[in-house]
Amino acid sequence: MSKNSTRISQHINAPRARVYSALVDANVIAKWKVPDGMTGHVHEFDAREGGSIRISLTYDEPTGIGKTTAHTDTYQGRFVKLVPNELVIEVDEFETAVPALRGEMTITITLTDADGGTDVLAVHEGLPPGVSTADNEIGWRMALSKLAALVEAGKEKKNLPPKSK
Secondary structure, eight states: OOOTEEEEEESSOOOOOHHHHHSSOHHHHHHHHHHHTEEEEEEEESTTTOEEEEEEESSTTTTTTOOOSSSSEEEEEEEEEEEETTTEEEEEEEEOOGGGSSOOOOEEEEEEEEEEEEEEEEEOOOTTSOOHHHHHHHHHHHHHHHHHHHHTTTTTTTTTTOOOO
């Protein structure tokens, strides 16, 4: 793994199918795939191989400095590989005029059975030089905690499959 990457894991007390569903549902993505102190907005989310992604993350407080506009980070990309209940690979890039924030990043999320639930491994590779790996890691930890809370609590039953028996 290169120095411009992060590797975060999270155990979730829910079956892989339920976790995977939260990875490929635009309505649910907007709720978990966003760091604390920011609000997510999904512009495009076509969860199929080759399908497009475009998401904006906006700071709740005006002191947050965005990569795309004054207070917003917008990224776009595509799904490279989707293996139901196992794997999501996407390639994303920030919409920015700042050279140090440009470049394609690969996000690989792997799901494995563990201790009656699911272990989630999120690897974010190819971070642009202007993105702090420490900040990226903190953001991913926040997001995966939100993912765990959502699927474990079953708050998104209308968007997620029922827990398997």
